[in-house]
Amino acid sequence: LMRLLYAGTIAAMEAYLSDFFIAKIKSDTELMKRFVSTAPEFRQTKFSLSEIHSELASLDRTIANHLGQVVWHNLSRVRLMYKDTLGIEFPSELSALYRAVEIRHDIVHRNGKPPDGRIGHVVDKAEVLELFQMVRSLAHHIEVASLPELAATDGDFPFELP
Numbered sequence: 001l002m003r004l005l006y007a008g009t010i011a012a013m014e015a016y017l018s019d020f021f022i023a024k025i026k027s028d029t030e031l032m033k034r035f036v037s038t039a040p041e042f043r044q045t046k047f048s049l050s051e052i053h054s055e056l057a058s059l060d061r062t063i064a065n066h067l068g069q070v071v072w073h074n075l076s077r078v079r080l081m082y083k084d085t086l087g088i089e090f091p092s093e094l095s096a097l098y099r100a101v102e103i104r105h106d107i108v109h110r111n112g113k114p115p116d117g118r119i120g121h122v123v124d125k126a127e128v129l130e131l132f133q134m135v136r137s138l139a140h141h142i143e144v145a146s147l148p149e150l151a152a153t154d155g156d157f158p159f160e161l162p
Contacts, residue, residue, distance in 0.1 A: 002125060002128055003111075003123050005123075009131045009135055010073055010100060013072075013135040013138065014073050015072075017082075017142075020146075021081065021085070025063075025086075031085060034084070034085050035081075035085040038085055039081070039085075075098055082142070086146070088145040100134065103123075
């Protein structure tokens with residue numbers, strides 16, 4: 001059960017990162033332009049002048065398809081997307097969260113065992129609560145960076161953990 005809660009917490013983080021990013025760029029044409037001009041996949045795309053109108057007409061769908069393919073737990077990539085597009089810097093120290101994503105991968109794909117087949121990672125309640133707090137902290141950091149007036153509500157976002 002603890003492994004499921006652990007993996008589910010990473011899935012919740014992915015959903016938050018995805019939903020927040022997509023909502024921001026969908027609601028602001030300048031952010032959408034910035035995303036298209038900074039995302040490596042779009043910067044490298046070439047087409048002829050005669051294709052401009054059809055490409056522009058389908059740009060929303062192209063962006064939606066692209067964002068649907070992003071692996072939102074790839075924090076290195078997502079960190080750059082947030083910085084380049086939204087101007088939001090992730091906290092500098094996320095090594096524990098990177099490690100948690102690796103553990104989640106082992107849980108989902110090999111019932112917690114690392115690739116070398118050693119005994120699987122044992123997840124206890126304290127570790128799940130610690131991961132909840134790390135994800136909560138990242139979400140709070142993003143919200144405050146997006147809306148600085150939230151900084152004063154540190155203890156109230158989004159809920160208190162035991």
